[in-house]
Amino acid sequence: MSHAPVIAAVDGSEHSLKALQWARGAALRHGTGLLVAHVLPDHAQLYAGRRASLHDSSEPDAYPDPVHDWVRGELGGSAALPDGIRYESLEGSVPEALRVIGAGALMLVMGSRGRGGFASLLLGSNSRAVASTAPCPVVVVPHAARDAGHDTGHGTGAAATGESGSGQSGSRQSAGRVVLGLHAAETPDDVLSFAFEEASVRGTTVQVVSAYTVPPSPALVIDRPFEVIPPEGLADDGDGGVPAEREMLRSQTRRLEPLRARYPDVPVEQAAVPGDPAGRLVDASRSAALVVVGRHHPRRTAMSLQIGSVAHAVLHHAHGPVAIVPTLKDDL
Known part of the structure:
Protein backbone atom coordinates (compact mmCIF):
# COMPACT_ATOMS: atom_id res chain seq x y z
CA MET A 1 0.00 0.00 0.00
CA SER A 2 1.28 3.46 -0.94
CA HIS A 3 0.55 6.69 0.91
CA ALA A 4 1.20 8.78 -2.20
CA PRO A 5 -2.07 9.59 -3.98
CA VAL A 6 -3.08 8.96 -7.55
CA ILE A 7 -3.82 12.30 -9.22
CA ALA A 8 -6.49 12.63 -11.90
CA ALA A 9 -6.13 15.80 -13.99
CA VAL A 10 -9.58 16.83 -15.26
CA ASP A 11 -11.15 19.67 -17.21
CA GLY A 12 -14.75 18.48 -17.60
CA SER A 13 -14.21 17.03 -21.09
CA GLU A 14 -15.05 13.50 -22.20
CA HIS A 15 -11.31 12.80 -22.44
CA SER A 16 -10.76 13.70 -18.81
CA LEU A 17 -13.74 11.57 -17.75
CA LYS A 18 -11.87 8.51 -19.04
CA ALA A 19 -8.79 9.64 -17.12
CA LEU A 20 -10.85 10.15 -13.95
CA GLN A 21 -12.28 6.62 -14.08
CA TRP A 22 -8.86 5.12 -14.88
CA ALA A 23 -7.33 6.97 -11.94
CA ARG A 24 -10.15 5.79 -9.65
CA GLY A 25 -9.32 2.19 -10.57
CA ALA A 26 -5.60 2.77 -10.06
CA ALA A 27 -6.17 4.22 -6.58
CA LEU A 28 -8.31 1.21 -5.65
CA ARG A 29 -5.70 -1.26 -6.94
CA HIS A 30 -2.89 0.45 -5.03
CA GLY A 31 -4.95 1.05 -1.89
CA THR A 32 -4.26 4.77 -1.85
CA GLY A 33 -6.12 8.08 -2.06
CA LEU A 34 -7.39 9.90 -5.13
CA LEU A 35 -6.68 13.59 -5.72
CA VAL A 36 -8.73 15.18 -8.48
CA ALA A 37 -7.02 18.30 -9.82
CA HIS A 38 -8.48 20.94 -12.10
CA VAL A 39 -6.54 23.93 -13.39
CA LEU A 40 -8.92 26.88 -13.39
CA PRO A 41 -9.53 28.56 -16.76
CA ASP A 42 -7.99 31.94 -17.42
CA HIS A 43 -11.16 33.93 -16.71
CA ALA A 44 -11.52 32.32 -13.25
CA GLN A 45 -7.88 33.08 -12.45
CA LEU A 46 -8.31 36.68 -13.58
CA TYR A 47 -11.37 37.02 -11.34
CA ALA A 48 -9.44 35.71 -8.34
CA GLY A 49 -6.58 38.12 -9.04
CA ARG A 50 -8.91 41.08 -9.44
CA ARG A 51 -10.76 40.32 -6.20
CA ALA A 52 -7.50 39.95 -4.30
CA SER A 53 -6.09 43.20 -5.63
CA LEU A 54 -9.24 45.23 -4.97
CA HIS A 55 -10.07 43.65 -1.60
CA ASP A 56 -13.74 43.87 -2.56
CA SER A 57 -15.67 42.11 0.22
CA SER A 58 -18.92 42.43 -1.73
CA GLU A 59 -17.70 39.95 -4.32
CA PRO A 60 -18.07 36.18 -3.73
CA ASP A 61 -15.09 34.49 -2.13
CA ALA A 62 -14.49 32.23 -5.08
CA TYR A 63 -15.38 31.99 -8.73
CA PRO A 64 -17.83 29.09 -9.30
CA ASP A 65 -16.02 25.98 -10.50
CA PRO A 66 -18.48 23.80 -12.47
CA VAL A 67 -15.84 21.10 -12.94
CA HIS A 68 -15.95 20.40 -9.19
CA ASP A 69 -19.69 19.68 -9.40
CA TRP A 70 -19.11 17.53 -12.50
CA VAL A 71 -16.50 15.45 -10.66
CA ARG A 72 -18.79 14.90 -7.69
CA GLY A 73 -21.55 13.75 -10.02
CA GLU A 74 -19.30 11.34 -11.93
CA LEU A 75 -17.74 9.77 -8.85
CA GLY A 76 -21.06 9.62 -7.06
CA GLY A 77 -22.27 7.00 -9.52
CA SER A 78 -19.20 4.77 -9.17
CA ALA A 79 -19.63 1.34 -7.63
CA ALA A 80 -16.41 1.56 -5.58
CA LEU A 81 -14.40 4.54 -4.44
CA PRO A 82 -10.94 4.76 -2.91
CA ASP A 83 -10.52 5.94 0.65
CA GLY A 84 -9.71 9.62 0.82
CA ILE A 85 -10.89 11.57 -2.25
CA ARG A 86 -9.84 15.20 -2.45
CA TYR A 87 -10.44 17.92 -5.03
CA GLU A 88 -8.16 20.87 -5.72
CA SER A 89 -8.61 23.84 -8.02
CA LEU A 90 -5.23 25.02 -9.27
CA GLU A 91 -3.98 28.28 -10.74
CA GLY A 92 -1.27 28.88 -13.31
CA SER A 93 -0.55 27.19 -16.60
CA VAL A 94 -1.71 23.58 -16.90
CA PRO A 95 1.79 22.03 -17.27
CA GLU A 96 3.30 24.05 -14.44
CA ALA A 97 0.40 23.59 -12.02
CA LEU A 98 0.35 19.82 -12.58
CA ARG A 99 4.14 19.62 -12.39
CA VAL A 100 4.07 21.19 -8.93
CA ILE A 101 1.23 19.07 -7.55
CA GLY A 102 2.70 15.91 -9.07
CA ALA A 103 5.79 16.10 -6.85
CA GLY A 104 4.13 13.96 -4.18
CA ALA A 105 2.08 11.64 -6.40
CA LEU A 106 2.22 7.93 -7.07
CA MET A 107 1.20 8.76 -10.63
CA LEU A 108 -0.64 11.47 -12.51
CA VAL A 109 -3.40 10.40 -14.91
CA MET A 110 -4.75 12.59 -17.67
CA GLY A 111 -6.69 12.34 -20.90
CA SER A 112 -4.93 12.51 -24.20
CA ARG A 113 -6.69 15.70 -25.24
CA GLY A 114 -8.60 18.47 -23.56
CA ARG A 115 -11.55 20.25 -25.11
CA GLY A 116 -11.41 20.39 -28.90
CA GLY A 117 -8.56 19.03 -30.98
CA PHE A 118 -8.41 16.55 -33.83
CA ALA A 119 -9.86 13.10 -33.08
CA SER A 120 -7.24 11.41 -35.29
CA LEU A 121 -4.41 12.59 -33.03
CA LEU A 122 -3.67 11.05 -29.68
CA LEU A 123 -1.90 13.80 -27.81
CA GLY A 124 -2.72 17.42 -27.07
CA SER A 125 -0.15 20.07 -26.19
CA ASN A 126 -0.88 20.06 -22.45
CA SER A 127 -0.68 16.27 -22.23
CA ARG A 128 2.64 16.31 -24.05
CA ALA A 129 4.04 19.06 -21.83
CA VAL A 130 2.98 17.33 -18.60
CA ALA A 131 4.37 13.97 -19.75
CA SER A 132 7.67 15.72 -20.52
CA THR A 133 8.09 17.57 -17.21
CA ALA A 134 6.14 15.97 -14.36
CA PRO A 135 8.27 14.60 -11.49
CA CYS A 136 6.10 11.46 -11.22
CA PRO A 137 4.96 8.81 -13.70
CA VAL A 138 2.31 10.17 -16.07
CA VAL A 139 -0.39 7.89 -17.49
CA VAL A 140 -2.05 9.19 -20.65
CA VAL A 141 -5.42 7.57 -21.39
CA PRO A 142 -6.44 7.69 -25.06
CA HIS A 143 -9.65 9.16 -26.36
CA ALA A 144 -12.26 6.90 -27.94
CA ALA A 145 -11.04 7.39 -31.50
CA ARG A 146 -7.63 5.93 -30.57
Whole structure:
Protein backbone atom coordinates (compact mmCIF):
# COMPACT_ATOMS: atom_id res chain seq x y z
CA MET A 1 0.00 0.00 0.00
CA SER A 2 1.28 3.46 -0.94
CA HIS A 3 0.55 6.69 0.91
CA ALA A 4 1.20 8.78 -2.20
CA PRO A 5 -2.07 9.59 -3.98
CA VAL A 6 -3.08 8.96 -7.55
CA ILE A 7 -3.82 12.30 -9.22
CA ALA A 8 -6.49 12.63 -11.90
CA ALA A 9 -6.13 15.80 -13.99
CA VAL A 10 -9.58 16.83 -15.26
CA ASP A 11 -11.15 19.67 -17.21
CA GLY A 12 -14.75 18.48 -17.60
CA SER A 13 -14.21 17.03 -21.09
CA GLU A 14 -15.05 13.50 -22.20
CA HIS A 15 -11.31 12.80 -22.44
CA SER A 16 -10.76 13.70 -18.81
CA LEU A 17 -13.74 11.57 -17.75
CA LYS A 18 -11.87 8.51 -19.04
CA ALA A 19 -8.79 9.64 -17.12
CA LEU A 20 -10.85 10.15 -13.95
CA GLN A 21 -12.28 6.62 -14.08
CA TRP A 22 -8.86 5.12 -14.88
CA ALA A 23 -7.33 6.97 -11.94
CA ARG A 24 -10.15 5.79 -9.65
CA GLY A 25 -9.32 2.19 -10.57
CA ALA A 26 -5.60 2.77 -10.06
CA ALA A 27 -6.17 4.22 -6.58
CA LEU A 28 -8.31 1.21 -5.65
CA ARG A 29 -5.70 -1.26 -6.94
CA HIS A 30 -2.89 0.45 -5.03
CA GLY A 31 -4.95 1.05 -1.89
CA THR A 32 -4.26 4.77 -1.85
CA GLY A 33 -6.12 8.08 -2.06
CA LEU A 34 -7.39 9.90 -5.13
CA LEU A 35 -6.68 13.59 -5.72
CA VAL A 36 -8.73 15.18 -8.48
CA ALA A 37 -7.02 18.30 -9.82
CA HIS A 38 -8.48 20.94 -12.10
CA VAL A 39 -6.54 23.93 -13.39
CA LEU A 40 -8.92 26.88 -13.39
CA PRO A 41 -9.53 28.56 -16.76
CA ASP A 42 -7.99 31.94 -17.42
CA HIS A 43 -11.16 33.93 -16.71
CA ALA A 44 -11.52 32.32 -13.25
CA GLN A 45 -7.88 33.08 -12.45
CA LEU A 46 -8.31 36.68 -13.58
CA TYR A 47 -11.37 37.02 -11.34
CA ALA A 48 -9.44 35.71 -8.34
CA GLY A 49 -6.58 38.12 -9.04
CA ARG A 50 -8.91 41.08 -9.44
CA ARG A 51 -10.76 40.32 -6.20
CA ALA A 52 -7.50 39.95 -4.30
CA SER A 53 -6.09 43.20 -5.63
CA LEU A 54 -9.24 45.23 -4.97
CA HIS A 55 -10.07 43.65 -1.60
CA ASP A 56 -13.74 43.87 -2.56
CA SER A 57 -15.67 42.11 0.22
CA SER A 58 -18.92 42.43 -1.73
CA GLU A 59 -17.70 39.95 -4.32
CA PRO A 60 -18.07 36.18 -3.73
CA ASP A 61 -15.09 34.49 -2.13
CA ALA A 62 -14.49 32.23 -5.08
CA TYR A 63 -15.38 31.99 -8.73
CA PRO A 64 -17.83 29.09 -9.30
CA ASP A 65 -16.02 25.98 -10.50
CA PRO A 66 -18.48 23.80 -12.47
CA VAL A 67 -15.84 21.10 -12.94
CA HIS A 68 -15.95 20.40 -9.19
CA ASP A 69 -19.69 19.68 -9.40
CA TRP A 70 -19.11 17.53 -12.50
CA VAL A 71 -16.50 15.45 -10.66
CA ARG A 72 -18.79 14.90 -7.69
CA GLY A 73 -21.55 13.75 -10.02
CA GLU A 74 -19.30 11.34 -11.93
CA LEU A 75 -17.74 9.77 -8.85
CA GLY A 76 -21.06 9.62 -7.06
CA GLY A 77 -22.27 7.00 -9.52
CA SER A 78 -19.20 4.77 -9.17
CA ALA A 79 -19.63 1.34 -7.63
CA ALA A 80 -16.41 1.56 -5.58
CA LEU A 81 -14.40 4.54 -4.44
CA PRO A 82 -10.94 4.76 -2.91
CA ASP A 83 -10.52 5.94 0.65
CA GLY A 84 -9.71 9.62 0.82
CA ILE A 85 -10.89 11.57 -2.25
CA ARG A 86 -9.84 15.20 -2.45
CA TYR A 87 -10.44 17.92 -5.03
CA GLU A 88 -8.16 20.87 -5.72
CA SER A 89 -8.61 23.84 -8.02
CA LEU A 90 -5.23 25.02 -9.27
CA GLU A 91 -3.98 28.28 -10.74
CA GLY A 92 -1.27 28.88 -13.31
CA SER A 93 -0.55 27.19 -16.60
CA VAL A 94 -1.71 23.58 -16.90
CA PRO A 95 1.79 22.03 -17.27
CA GLU A 96 3.30 24.05 -14.44
CA ALA A 97 0.40 23.59 -12.02
CA LEU A 98 0.35 19.82 -12.58
CA ARG A 99 4.14 19.62 -12.39
CA VAL A 100 4.07 21.19 -8.93
CA ILE A 101 1.23 19.07 -7.55
CA GLY A 102 2.70 15.91 -9.07
CA ALA A 103 5.79 16.10 -6.85
CA GLY A 104 4.13 13.96 -4.18
CA ALA A 105 2.08 11.64 -6.40
CA LEU A 106 2.22 7.93 -7.07
CA MET A 107 1.20 8.76 -10.63
CA LEU A 108 -0.64 11.47 -12.51
CA VAL A 109 -3.40 10.40 -14.91
CA MET A 110 -4.75 12.59 -17.67
CA GLY A 111 -6.69 12.34 -20.90
CA SER A 112 -4.93 12.51 -24.20
CA ARG A 113 -6.69 15.70 -25.24
CA GLY A 114 -8.60 18.47 -23.56
CA ARG A 115 -11.55 20.25 -25.11
CA GLY A 116 -11.41 20.39 -28.90
CA GLY A 117 -8.56 19.03 -30.98
CA PHE A 118 -8.41 16.55 -33.83
CA ALA A 119 -9.86 13.10 -33.08
CA SER A 120 -7.24 11.41 -35.29
CA LEU A 121 -4.41 12.59 -33.03
CA LEU A 122 -3.67 11.05 -29.68
CA LEU A 123 -1.90 13.80 -27.81
CA GLY A 124 -2.72 17.42 -27.07
CA SER A 125 -0.15 20.07 -26.19
CA ASN A 126 -0.88 20.06 -22.45
CA SER A 127 -0.68 16.27 -22.23
CA ARG A 128 2.64 16.31 -24.05
CA ALA A 129 4.04 19.06 -21.83
CA VAL A 130 2.98 17.33 -18.60
CA ALA A 131 4.37 13.97 -19.75
CA SER A 132 7.67 15.72 -20.52
CA THR A 133 8.09 17.57 -17.21
CA ALA A 134 6.14 15.97 -14.36
CA PRO A 135 8.27 14.60 -11.49
CA CYS A 136 6.10 11.46 -11.22
CA PRO A 137 4.96 8.81 -13.70
CA VAL A 138 2.31 10.17 -16.07
CA VAL A 139 -0.39 7.89 -17.49
CA VAL A 140 -2.05 9.19 -20.65
CA VAL A 141 -5.42 7.57 -21.39
CA PRO A 142 -6.44 7.69 -25.06
CA HIS A 143 -9.65 9.16 -26.36
CA ALA A 144 -12.26 6.90 -27.94
CA ALA A 145 -11.04 7.39 -31.50
CA ARG A 146 -7.63 5.93 -30.57
CA ASP A 147 -8.69 3.37 -27.97
CA ALA A 148 -8.32 -0.22 -29.21
CA GLY A 149 -11.37 -1.11 -27.13
CA HIS A 150 -13.43 0.91 -29.62
CA ASP A 151 -11.50 -0.37 -32.66
CA THR A 152 -13.18 -3.07 -34.71
CA GLY A 153 -9.91 -3.98 -36.37
CA HIS A 154 -7.24 -6.11 -34.79
CA GLY A 155 -4.17 -4.52 -36.27
CA THR A 156 -1.21 -6.43 -37.59
CA GLY A 157 1.70 -8.23 -36.08
CA ALA A 158 1.99 -10.52 -33.12
CA ALA A 159 1.05 -8.02 -30.46
CA ALA A 160 -2.29 -7.41 -32.13
CA THR A 161 -3.10 -11.08 -32.66
CA GLY A 162 -1.62 -12.43 -29.45
CA GLU A 163 0.65 -14.81 -31.34
CA SER A 164 3.82 -16.17 -29.82
CA GLY A 165 6.64 -18.16 -31.27
CA SER A 166 4.61 -21.33 -30.87
CA GLY A 167 1.54 -19.77 -32.48
CA GLN A 168 -0.68 -21.13 -29.69
CA SER A 169 -1.67 -17.92 -27.91
CA GLY A 170 -4.92 -16.20 -28.84
CA SER A 171 -5.88 -12.54 -28.61
CA ARG A 172 -7.92 -13.11 -25.46
CA GLN A 173 -4.83 -14.53 -23.75
CA SER A 174 -2.74 -11.50 -24.69
CA ALA A 175 -5.23 -8.94 -23.36
CA GLY A 176 -4.50 -7.27 -20.06
CA ARG A 177 -0.73 -7.54 -19.96
CA VAL A 178 1.56 -4.76 -18.82
CA VAL A 179 3.99 -4.20 -21.69
CA LEU A 180 7.42 -2.85 -20.77
CA GLY A 181 9.65 -1.26 -23.39
CA LEU A 182 13.18 -2.17 -22.31
CA HIS A 183 16.65 -1.23 -23.48
CA ALA A 184 18.55 -3.65 -21.28
CA ALA A 185 21.62 -1.45 -20.93
CA GLU A 186 19.96 1.95 -20.56
CA THR A 187 16.37 1.88 -19.22
CA PRO A 188 16.39 3.20 -15.62
CA ASP A 189 15.39 0.88 -12.77
CA ASP A 190 12.44 3.15 -11.93
CA VAL A 191 10.77 2.21 -15.22
CA LEU A 192 11.11 -1.53 -14.55
CA SER A 193 9.86 -1.17 -10.98
CA PHE A 194 6.78 0.76 -12.10
CA ALA A 195 5.88 -1.88 -14.70
CA PHE A 196 6.29 -4.81 -12.30
CA GLU A 197 4.32 -3.05 -9.56
CA GLU A 198 1.47 -2.36 -11.98
CA ALA A 199 1.45 -6.00 -13.07
CA SER A 200 1.52 -7.12 -9.44
CA VAL A 201 -1.50 -5.08 -8.33
CA ARG A 202 -3.38 -6.18 -11.46
CA GLY A 203 -2.45 -9.84 -11.07
CA THR A 204 -1.23 -9.99 -14.66
CA THR A 205 1.84 -10.65 -16.80
CA VAL A 206 4.69 -8.33 -17.73
CA GLN A 207 5.67 -8.67 -21.36
CA VAL A 208 9.14 -7.22 -21.88
CA VAL A 209 9.78 -5.97 -25.41
CA SER A 210 13.22 -5.05 -26.71
CA ALA A 211 14.18 -4.27 -30.29
CA TYR A 212 17.47 -4.96 -32.02
CA THR A 213 18.97 -3.69 -35.25
CA VAL A 214 20.18 -6.10 -37.89
CA PRO A 215 21.54 -5.53 -41.41
CA PRO A 216 18.79 -5.51 -44.06
CA SER A 217 18.04 -8.89 -45.59
CA PRO A 218 15.22 -10.41 -47.64
CA ALA A 219 14.09 -12.37 -44.58
CA LEU A 220 13.20 -9.13 -42.78
CA VAL A 221 10.89 -7.89 -45.52
CA ILE A 222 8.14 -10.09 -44.10
CA ASP A 223 7.26 -9.16 -40.54
CA ARG A 224 7.25 -11.98 -38.04
CA PRO A 225 5.56 -12.32 -34.66
CA PHE A 226 7.10 -11.88 -31.24
CA GLU A 227 9.34 -14.74 -30.20
CA VAL A 228 8.47 -15.23 -26.52
CA ILE A 229 11.21 -17.40 -25.03
CA PRO A 230 11.59 -18.39 -21.36
CA PRO A 231 15.05 -17.96 -19.77
CA GLU A 232 15.69 -21.71 -19.75
CA GLY A 233 15.32 -21.69 -23.52
CA LEU A 234 18.28 -19.37 -24.01
CA ALA A 235 21.04 -21.92 -23.44
CA ASP A 236 23.22 -22.61 -26.46
CA ASP A 237 21.86 -25.73 -28.11
CA GLY A 238 23.58 -25.60 -31.45
CA ASP A 239 20.44 -24.76 -33.40
CA GLY A 240 21.69 -21.34 -34.46
CA GLY A 241 18.78 -18.90 -34.50
CA VAL A 242 19.25 -15.14 -34.77
CA PRO A 243 22.38 -14.25 -32.74
CA ALA A 244 21.27 -10.65 -32.11
CA GLU A 245 17.90 -11.85 -30.85
CA ARG A 246 19.35 -14.43 -28.51
CA GLU A 247 21.90 -11.97 -27.12
CA MET A 248 19.12 -9.42 -26.56
CA LEU A 249 17.09 -12.02 -24.66
CA ARG A 250 20.09 -12.92 -22.51
CA SER A 251 20.63 -9.22 -21.71
CA GLN A 252 16.96 -8.94 -20.79
CA THR A 253 17.22 -11.95 -18.50
CA ARG A 254 20.20 -10.52 -16.62
CA ARG A 255 18.48 -7.15 -16.22
CA LEU A 256 15.21 -8.71 -15.03
CA GLU A 257 16.70 -10.98 -12.36
CA PRO A 258 16.27 -8.47 -9.46
CA LEU A 259 12.67 -7.77 -10.51
CA ARG A 260 11.81 -11.47 -10.74
CA ALA A 261 13.17 -11.91 -7.22
CA ARG A 262 11.22 -8.93 -5.90
CA TYR A 263 7.97 -9.93 -7.65
CA PRO A 264 8.02 -13.74 -7.72
CA ASP A 265 4.29 -13.97 -8.42
CA VAL A 266 4.42 -11.81 -11.57
CA PRO A 267 4.71 -13.92 -14.75
CA VAL A 268 7.23 -12.57 -17.25
CA GLU A 269 7.31 -12.97 -21.02
CA GLN A 270 10.34 -11.82 -22.97
CA ALA A 271 10.26 -10.71 -26.58
CA ALA A 272 13.18 -9.59 -28.75
CA VAL A 273 12.12 -8.20 -32.12
CA PRO A 274 13.91 -6.66 -35.10
CA GLY A 275 13.27 -3.12 -36.14
CA ASP A 276 11.68 -0.05 -34.59
CA PRO A 277 10.94 -0.31 -30.84
CA ALA A 278 8.27 2.39 -30.91
CA GLY A 279 6.33 0.65 -33.67
CA ARG A 280 6.41 -2.64 -31.79
CA LEU A 281 5.14 -1.00 -28.61
CA VAL A 282 2.35 0.76 -30.49
CA ASP A 283 1.30 -2.62 -31.90
CA ALA A 284 1.44 -4.11 -28.40
CA SER A 285 -0.77 -1.29 -27.06
CA ARG A 286 -3.78 -2.75 -28.90
CA SER A 287 -4.05 -5.65 -26.46
CA ALA A 288 -2.21 -4.32 -23.40
CA ALA A 289 -3.71 -2.98 -20.19
CA LEU A 290 -0.81 -0.54 -20.03
CA VAL A 291 2.38 0.22 -21.96
CA VAL A 292 5.28 1.46 -19.82
CA VAL A 293 8.25 3.35 -21.24
CA GLY A 294 11.00 5.54 -19.84
CA ARG A 295 10.73 9.26 -20.45
CA HIS A 296 14.24 10.39 -21.31
CA HIS A 297 16.80 9.48 -23.85
CA PRO A 298 19.64 7.90 -21.82
CA ARG A 299 22.13 10.54 -22.91
CA ARG A 300 20.02 13.33 -21.47
CA THR A 301 20.01 14.26 -17.82
CA ALA A 302 17.27 13.12 -15.49
CA MET A 303 15.89 16.66 -15.33
CA SER A 304 15.85 17.15 -19.11
CA LEU A 305 12.70 18.81 -20.45
CA GLN A 306 12.80 16.83 -23.70
CA ILE A 307 11.07 13.51 -24.03
CA GLY A 308 12.87 10.58 -25.66
CA SER A 309 12.03 9.58 -29.22
CA VAL A 310 10.49 6.21 -28.30
CA ALA A 311 8.27 7.72 -25.59
CA HIS A 312 7.29 10.53 -27.94
CA ALA A 313 6.24 8.14 -30.71
CA VAL A 314 4.36 5.78 -28.39
CA LEU A 315 2.47 8.67 -26.80
CA HIS A 316 1.36 9.95 -30.18
CA HIS A 317 0.25 6.65 -31.70
CA ALA A 318 -0.69 4.21 -28.92
CA HIS A 319 -4.10 2.52 -28.82
CA GLY A 320 -4.30 2.19 -25.03
CA PRO A 321 -3.03 3.80 -21.82
CA VAL A 322 0.67 4.69 -21.77
CA ALA A 323 2.77 5.34 -18.66
CA ILE A 324 5.75 7.66 -19.12
CA VAL A 325 8.11 7.09 -16.20
CA PRO A 326 10.85 9.60 -15.38
CA THR A 327 14.09 8.82 -13.62
CA LEU A 328 12.97 9.48 -10.06
CA LYS A 329 16.53 9.72 -8.77
CA ASP A 330 19.40 11.29 -10.64
CA ASP A 331 21.70 8.32 -10.94
CA LEU A 332 22.67 8.75 -14.58
